[in-house]
Amino acid sequence: MSGSVRETVGTDLRATAERGAAELGPDATAQDLLAWAATTFGDRLIVASNMQDAVLIDLAHRAKPDVEVLFLETGYHFAETIGTRDAVDAAYPELTIVNARARQSVPEQDAEFGAELFAREPDRCCALRKVTPLQDTLAGYDAWVTGVRRVEAPTRATTPLITYDDKFGLVKINPIAAWSDDDMDRYIADRGVLVNPLVDAGYPSIGCAPCTAKPQPGEDPRSGRWAGRAKTECGLHGS
Secondary structure, three states, X not given: OOHHHHHXXXXXXXXXXXXXXXXXXXXXXXXXXXXXXXXXXXXXXXXXXXXXXXXXHHHHHHHOOOOEEEEEEOOOOOHHHHHHHHHHHHHXXXXXXXXXXXXXXXXXXXXXXXOOXXXXXXXXXXXXXXXXXXXXXXXXXXXXXXXXOHHHOHHHOOOOOEEEEOOXXXXXXOXXXXXXXXXXXXXXXXXXXXXXXXXXXXXXXXXXXXXXXXXXXXXXXXXXXXXXOOOOOOOOOOO
């Protein structure tokens, strides 16, 4: 795609995001947002999931049964997370899971940068194993749906429902941004939604195994991510 065509597409998608946000308003329900996304973008829509639970997947499946689900296969996941992904694949046979992988395998990355890059340079590791694969995958879509919620961390407190994602160049929809923990628990109970077993084991925010710990009592759910560092985001939704 030439630069001029890409810029035109970006301008059109930005206008679409602005129009959708204005039409649906700040109090739109998750169902309304996903119905709009499915109608507006069709097969150019993808839903991102870290397989902590299948709430977002279940919601999106109700709006578009054959929706594509993006999973960042970093090579460092807990076995329970891979198991949850596989269980989701079995429970929702109409959808397609898109496993986004890094350009290098973990052994190839170790050979170039040294073992355990995540411990020495976590930002670079996230860039290589999360940000770049996501960017590569999202290039084939016009919109992506995420499960970011405002209550998860101060860095997410102002998350909009619909926006244009400048970093990745497409529309970003956050249908459960306004949901509380109680909202999540209620939906899971009412719908019998799959949940990663690590959640009940005390991990309210699950990322790569080497970089995820149980939060201390009273701390926000994401405090167990890169514990002991100032880093709070992997670069997908913030700095």
